[in-house]
Amino acid sequence: xxxxxxxxxxxxxxxxxxxxxxxxxxxxxxxxxxxxxxxxxxxxxxxxxxxxxxxxxxxxxxxxxxxxxxxxxxxxxxxxxxxxxxxxxxxxxxxxxxxxxxxxxxxxxxxxxxxxxxxxxxxxxxxxxxxxxxxxxxxxxxxxxxxxxxxxxxxxxxxxxxxxxxxxxxxxxxxxxxxxxxxxxxxxxxxxxxxxxxxxxxxxxxxxxxxxxxxxxxxxxxxxxxxxxxxxxxxxxxxxxxxxxxxxxxxxxxxxxxxxxxxxxxxxxxxxxxxxxxxxxxxxxxxxxxxxxxxxxxxxxxxxxxx
Amino acid sequence: xxxxxxxxxxxxxxxxxxxxxxxxxxxxxxxxxxxxxxxxxxxxxxxxxxxxxxxxxxxxxxxxxxxxxxxxxxxxxxxxxxxxxxxxxxxxxxxxxxxxxxxxxxxxxxxxxxxxxxxxxxxxxxxxxxxxxxxxxxxxxxxxxxxxxxxxxxxxxxxxxxxxxxxxxxxxxxxxxxxxxxxxxxxxxxxxxxxxxxxxxxxxxxxxxxxxxxxxxxxxxxxxx
Numbered sequence: 001x002x003x004x005x006x007x008x009x010x011x012x013x014x015x016x017x018x019x020x021x022x023x024x025x026x027x028x029x030x031x032x033x034x035x036x037x038x039x040x041x042x043x044x045x046x047x048x049x050x051x052x053x054x055x056x057x058x059x060x061x062x063x064x065x066x067x068x069x070x071x072x073x074x075x076x077x078x079x080x081x082x083x084x085x086x087x088x089x090x091x092x093x094x095x096x097x098x099x100x101x102x103x104x105x106x107x108x109x110x111x112x113x114x115x116x117x118x119x120x121x122x123x124x125x126x127x128x129x130x131x132x133x134x135x136x137x138x139x140x141x142x143x144x145x146x147x148x149x150x151x152x153x154x155x156x157x158x159x160x161x162x163x164x165x166x167x168x169x170x171x172x173x174x175x176x177x178x179x180x181x182x183x184x185x186x187x188x189x190x191x192x193x194x195x196x197x198x199x200x201x202x203x204x205x206x207x208x209x210x211x212x213x214x215x216x217x218x219x220x221x222x223x224x225x226x227x228x229x230x231x232x233x234x235x236x237x238x239x240x241x242x243x244x245x246x247x248x249x250x251x252x253x254x255x256x257x258x259x260x261x262x263x264x265x266x267x268x269x270x271x272x273x274x275x276x277x278x279x280x281x282x283x284x285x286x287x288x289x290x291x292x293x294x295x296x297x298x299x300x301x302x303x304x305x306x307x
Numbered sequence: 308x309x310x311x312x313x314x315x316x317x318x319x320x321x322x323x324x325x326x327x328x329x330x331x332x333x334x335x336x337x338x339x340x341x342x343x344x345x346x347x348x349x350x351x352x353x354x355x356x357x358x359x360x361x362x363x364x365x366x367x368x369x370x371x372x373x374x375x376x377x378x379x380x381x382x383x384x385x386x387x388x389x390x391x392x393x394x395x396x397x398x399x400x401x402x403x404x405x406x407x408x409x410x411x412x413x414x415x416x417x418x419x420x421x422x423x424x425x426x427x428x429x430x431x432x433x434x435x436x437x438x439x440x441x442x443x444x445x446x447x448x449x450x451x452x453x454x455x456x457x458x459x460x461x462x463x464x465x466x467x468x469x470x471x472x473x474x475x476x477x478x479x480x481x482x483x484x485x486x487x488x489x490x491x492x493x494x495x496x497x498x499x500x501x502x503x504x505x506x507x508x509x510x511x512x513x514x515x516x517x518x519x520x521x522x523x524x525x526x527x528x529x530x531x532x
Binding site for chain 2: 004
């Protein structure tokens with residue numbers, strides 16, 4: 001009997017959805033808006049994360065060594081620093097590499113290059129470019145060169161300068177912006193998603209309110225509350241399924257446009273991201289649509305099924 | 308079968324039923340008459356436990372229907388068929404599906420539904436309208452469909468609340484004839500109306516209400532107000 005009733009509930013819900021025409025369309029469109037907001041937020045979060053990673057990648061500490069410092073001493077320091085848990089990577093630039101890079105950078109600046117040549121020897125020292133796993137950890141890394149520990153003992157004589165203190169303000173500000181943007185993004189996402197869920201819930205509630213007399217009739221002919229509720233929940237779930245299909249189709253041209261027009265500006269190709277994550281995105285939309293539709297219908301109808 | 312024991316129903320600003328005591332035996336055809344606001348519909352709502360009395364008790368056989376749990380109430384309602392003046396059909400279902408719904412709600416199997424529904428459609432002369440939706444039917448057809456839905460589960464009691472209110476005399480006569488036939492087959496019928504012709508056509512017990520009180524209870528089917 002359970003299987004027969006389940007089949008009847010599903011068929012009845014499907015028929016209600018198909019026969020309600022304009023009302024079903026209205027619910028589906030509201031749900032499309034909600035799912036579009038959710039998908040847009042996923043896109044925004046992806047863009048934000050990519051941008052933040054890009055910014056993070058540009059933040060580093062440069063340790064400059066005095067000219068003539070022994071390469072073995074510097075590589076020993078590189079090895080020690082690499083072992084620190086906060087450190088993501090350490091890149092060594094020798095004095096001659098620094099010179100080559102400098103000349104390449106000023107290839108069109110004849111006066112500077114001439115002055116350089118007149119010096120006779122290489123005035124530039126070697127350097128280490130240190131990247132931390134998180135921008136907030138640069139201060140900790142910097143302390144290793146200042147404190148009285150194994151690293152600082154080896155470095156005290158050969159370190160010319162560490163640009164952390166010069167960059168500290170910028171690094172601190174960037175760290176604060178990154179953390180703030182993430183927190184704000186989370187709160188804004190939550191608020192937007194909540195608003196769109198409330199709007200969809202209200203639409204479904206209004207539609208069920210219009211059916212309240214029919215619900216009363218169903219009760220009077222002896223249908224159990226669950227048997228009355230079932231088809232409405234099925235219709236709500238179908239609203240979610242239809243809306244997720246429409247939304248995913250809608251985002252194909254949107255992501256193509258974003259990929260073509262906005263990749264340079266936002267730093268990530270949205271169409272590539274959409275294509276690579278198509279199944280996950282569709283599952284998220286389908287899951288959200290089905291849950292919002294099903295739960296909204298279930299909650300909206302329950303008030304008409306009380307004794 | 309039905310027993311109202313000193314039942315009073317008060318709403319915020321008026322008394323709809325005032326200390327009413329009536330009983331209806333199994334197999335009876337009882338017409339309840341009275342002007343608008345006399346309390347006729349309140350009686351049907353109280354029998355269906357859509358509303359509860361302010362004072363007094365209502366029994367269906369030996370059960371006080373106001374103490375039933377949600378599940379017991381659902382089971383009780385399955386014993387009662389209801390016909391309304393405004394038909395109250397399910398607008399998204401065809402005539403066939405409207406009738407089948409009542410059987411499905413009771414958990415009847417598909418084979419039984421496929422046998423009984425066409426039979427009842429034939430009984431109310433709606434066989435050729437079975438795939439039509441309520442908005443595609445005339446008033447008389449809608450009411451016959453409502454009756455078909457009410458009788459498909461073979462209830463012990465049929466409550467018809469102003470079933471002829473929206474019908475022309477010809478359709479009204481047809482509906483009353485169906486109710487009389489059902490009563491002849493042993494179903495108890497409670498009919499509320501303010502239509503004199505309908506009462507004359509039925510010719511059975513008439514309870515007259517006035518301002519929420521029972522003022523007459525005649526066995527011989529007279530309409531006196």
